[in-house]
Amino acid sequence: MRRTLGEGGEPIDESAVTPGGIAFEGVTGLKAVLLQDHQQFPRAVTEKLLIYALGRGVSHSDMPVIRQIVRAAEPENYRWSSIILGIVKSPPFQMRRSDS
Numbered sequence: 001m002r003r004t005l006g007e008g009g010e011p012i013d014e015s016a017v018t019p020g021g022i023a024f025e026g027v028t029g030l031k032a033v034l035l036q037d038h039q040q041f042p043r044a045v046t047e048k049l050l051i052y053a054l055g056r057g058v059s060h061s062d063m064p065v066i067r068q069i070v071r072a073a074e075p076e077n078y079r080w081s082s083i084i085l086g087i088v089k090s091p092p093f094q095m096r097r098s099d100s
Contacts, residue, residue, distance in 0.1 A: 014027075014029075018033060022036075039070050043067070043070050046066050046073075046083050046086070049087055050066060050087055050090070053096075062092055065092055068086070069086035069087060069090060070083075072086050073086060
């Protein structure tokens with residue numbers, strides 16, 4: 001059962017705006033916003049995995065690599081293995097320096 005009233009009995013405001021300025025209302029609206037860009041989640045996952053793999057944050061110069069990995073993983077329905085393989089084969093990963 002979904003709550004529609006706050007603790008004080010006032011109605012809960014389900015409206016919100018994304019950082020990109022897209023307004024939506026409720027869970028259904030959020031789902032619709034998230035589905036507008038089907039690459040948003042795979043792109044975020046790829047970015048976070050690349051950060052971990054490189055041991056550093058990503059820069060603007062890494063963004064084309066992230067987009068390429070996501071595009072290459074799309075035909076395989078963004079399987080984890082295709083994203084990880086894309087990261088391992090990427091120039092930033094291949095050219096990373098060891099701290100040892």
